[in-house]
Amino acid sequence: MDAVNRQARPTLVSIAQELGVSRQTVSNVLNNPSVVHPRTRERVDAAIKKAGYRPSAAGKALRTQRSMAIGLRLYRAVDGINGAVMDRFLHSLAEEAQRLGYQLTLLTADDAAGEVEKLETLYRSASIDLAVLTDTGMDDTRPARLRENQVPFVTFGRPWGRIATSDHCWVDVDGAAGTAAAASWLRELGHERIGFLGWPEGSGVGDDRRAGWWATVADLPGSAGLSVAVLDDHPSAGVEGATQLVARGATAIVCASDSLALGAIGHFRTVGRLGEAEVPVVGFDDTPVARATGLSSVHQPVEQAAVDLLELAFTVLDGKTPARPQRLLEPHLVQRRLQPFAR
Amino acid sequence: MDAVNRQARPTLVSIAQELGVSRQTVSNVLNNPSVVHPRTRERVDAAIKKAGYRPSAAGKALRTQRSMAIGLRLYRAVDGINGAVMDRFLHSLAEEAQRLGYQLTLLTADDAAGEVEKLETLYRSASIDLAVLTDTGMDDTRPARLRENQVPFVTFGRPWGRIATSDHCWVDVDGAAGTAAAASWLRELGHERIGFLGWPEGSGVGDDRRAGWWATVADLPGSAGLSVAVLDDHPSAGVEGATQLVARGATAIVCASDSLALGAIGHFRTVGRLGEAEVPVVGFDDTPVARATGLSSVHQPVEQAAVDLLELAFTVLDGKTPARPQRLLEPHLVQRRLQPFAR
DNA sequence: CCGGTCGATTTGATCGATCAAACTTCTCTT
DNA sequence: AAGAGAAGTTTGATCGATCAAATCGACCGG
Structure with a gap:
């Protein structure tokens, strides 16, 4: 509450005067120490430290034309x-x-x-x-x-x-590389019907992530039908999407986000496959929620x-x-x- | 990739010269327009606009000793x-x-x-x-x-x-006022065994929220036993806590956070009371998740x-x-x- | 002994704004 | 017509730093 009494800040000049040197010498100690005599440098350094001097950002910015x-x-x-x-x-x-x-x-x-x-x-x-x-x-x-x-x-x-x-x-x-890695992993686990749960075409990020999945599963028969797009990036939309994918025979799902993935997991919980989900789901972004839930996810x-x-x-x-x-x-x-x- | 050719920025002086007035007049147009003759003001305003002039933050800061x-x-x-x-x-x-x-x-x-x-x-x-x-x-x-x-x-x-x-x-x-409002609402709904799910004593915020609940339910018999503290502010901890509270006979729960509340809701879902939870839960913070879930919550x-x-x-x-x-x-x-x- | 080089330090000018005071006009009064 | 006063505008100084150039000594070779 005390009216802030803005005390006089130390400046290059005030430090210099105190020591009987010039302002440029003080400046050099800070910006170009090698040109200053070691003995002088030490004295200046000590004074700077004692006074708690910091170069004024405004002065510096004005002269150098850089705001940092x-x-x-x-x-x-x-x-x-x-x-x-x-x-x-x-x-x-x-x-x-x-x-x-x-x-x-x-x-x-x-x-x-x-x-x-x-x-x-x-x-x-x-x-x-x-x-x-x-x-x-x-x-x-x-x-x-x-x-x-x-x-x-x-x-x-x-x-x-x-x-x-x-x-x-x-x-x-590289989002595509991420979903590709996810899909590859699921293939290694033996899955041959790997679905993708994402958003409608037209968003750069979403299309990219779908592309990575597709590049990895294109050779598996029937993959083309295993891509579902939902409008919202929200768990409830993920539930819907997962329901559809499972109905189409997907045995594993790669998702465009953790939100969707969480919904997908919720779906399986709802239909009674609690705990070890029989349909593995992979999310995207490795959010704290994924970490807490134990959801596999792509980390950026x-x-x-x-x-x-x-x-x-x-x-x-x-x-x-x-x-x-x-x-x-x-x-x-x-x-x-x-x-x-x-x- | 073009090496940024930092073009000459307009300044008070450059604008002033262009118009044949002094720098102070230009400055006045910006900071103290009332002292400038309307005719001059208009000319200056036009020039400023045309040049896209903005006062240099560094110059201003240096002079006024305010960084803004x-x-x-x-x-x-x-x-x-x-x-x-x-x-x-x-x-x-x-x-x-x-x-x-x-x-x-x-x-x-x-x-x-x-x-x-x-x-x-x-x-x-x-x-x-x-x-x-x-x-x-x-x-x-x-x-x-x-x-x-x-x-x-x-x-x-x-x-x-x-x-x-x-x-x-x-x-x-006022966190206490928030939990008090939550507890009051639950009382209005007819509940007489209202639990509190929070954190161990010692955190200012947590204690405050518990206090609001207590102030509202202290007169209801058995309330003292209906406070549970969990260590983590996490849904999984909320599940545990809710389980205990229900075991002790709570018919409604006020939570110290949405995280805990979400866990509590999850608990009821697990035990089979999906949808309309028979044990109403109120969260704290009104996070996006609460909004999406339909969880009642205290909004800050x-x-x-x-x-x-x-x-x-x-x-x-x-x-x-x-x-x-x-x-x-x-x-x-x-x-x-x-x-x-x-x- | 003198000019030259190098190291260390200092001085002058500048960045772009604002404050305070001085200066011009012009108007109005007596 | 002289002087006071207000309105509008300009000038000088300053904020705190850095750059560029000047200065000052010490040391060195010829």
Whole structure:
């Protein structure tokens, strides 16, 4: 409650005066220590430590024309289950940015247009050096708009659809490889009628995941009929879908998400096959719920994605050309045993 | 991939020269329009718009000694279900900060000490004007440490435990009022043996929620024996707890979280009472899962919390004393009907 | 003994904004 | 017609850092 008495902050000059050296020497101790005489350096270091001095971000930003901040839109939480992956990504990105000396600045927007507009404003006011886009959808116009406005950006997620020729930097997880791994595993377990439970065609991510399944089961007779699409990414939709797949003779199911997979498992519980499900189900995203339930699931390496994304970004910001400006990361399958009853 | 050619950004001076006026006039148009002659103002406004000029955040921050940013620690996502409330709060805070012209800057830390240290560094480097703490635990030392270091802060969550006398600004949700509302509702429905499913004593939030239930059922005979504590905030623990409560004769259950409530519902499903649960269960937090499942739950007004918190914060930063520096917000009970099968 | 090189440090200019005070006009009063 | 006052605009100084160039000594070879 005390009215915050903003005490005089130490500055380069105040530290310098205290020691009888020049401000540039203090600056050099911090940014270019090798040019400073060791004896001087020690004295300065001690004074800096004692005063708890930190260079002013504003002063630095003004001079260097770098804000050392990254802008990212925070999406409204829609679903406690699938928000989990974005949550992990957000955390990883914040962590990695911090490691590199950058700040992560959040923004909110109602739609893509609002997001682009706010990112542009932030960039023009030199509040951020870079934008990170996530949830790249089919025919996403954000990259083109940001490029027009000269806002540097990278995306987590590749461009889907017609404009897929865009050559900006991105990092994505190979969803097809994930579902392929899932389907392969089920084949190894001896299954020959492996179903896929996903969403209608038209979403980049969904189609990708279906493609991985298909590539793995195409040679098994009757596979074509074992793909079911439901509208919602929700357990209740998963129940429906699983019911259909089983009716068509599926003996194992690969799902496009953990939500759907949880519903599918629920289905088998309802029809009386509790515990060891006779129809194995594999989910996608390896959410905490999957972990708790004992659901096998495809795990996305989002930590790595964050690291790669920022590496790419800063290479470009430095004016260099990155070796591989687009990167597909390999997910891995986590094999689990279902818990007798969890959630 | 194009090496970002950072084009010359328009500045106050560049706009001013273009129009043949002084920089201060342009500045006044933005910050103090009333002193500028309407004719001039229009010309300047047009030029600003045409050039897409935005004042440099760094320049402004350097001069005004305000970064217009707020620091907040992003916790590692532990649980897809209960992260939901923090997720909503994060979004609300980002939105409200943005509305007030502030940025939300994220930081990550391994523990409370790391959090305090990073917040202090950010504050000393004038990267943030204010820190927001969440998840205030029992005997939380962060407020004291920040105060020592002169870092202005507010907390979402009241101080629990011995140091509860701290007089910093906080906003919290009255958990006891929530569980009291839940228990009252169950009484109105005619129940006389209402159980409580929560966590062991010692967590501020948990004890608070139990207290609300107790205040409402204390006069009902046998209530004292109808409180069960489980260790994990997880559905599987909820199953166990519900089993015990029912064995002790509970005919309705108030839970400390949606996770536990979901487990409790699962219990009744397992024992054969599908659909309309004969033992009504009320959860806490009104997570997306509760909404989807049809679980009644206590809803926390986190949007309001974010608004109040920032209002308090900026009152203090302006050197004024807020009217009510500590605020308890009232949650409300959302009454729902269970879905036949969801998740 | 002098010019040259290197190491260490200092000085001047600059980034882009705002505050405070000074300066011009113009109007209105007496 | 001179002076006060208000309205509108401009100028100088400043926030705190970094870059680029200048300075200062010490050391060295010729």
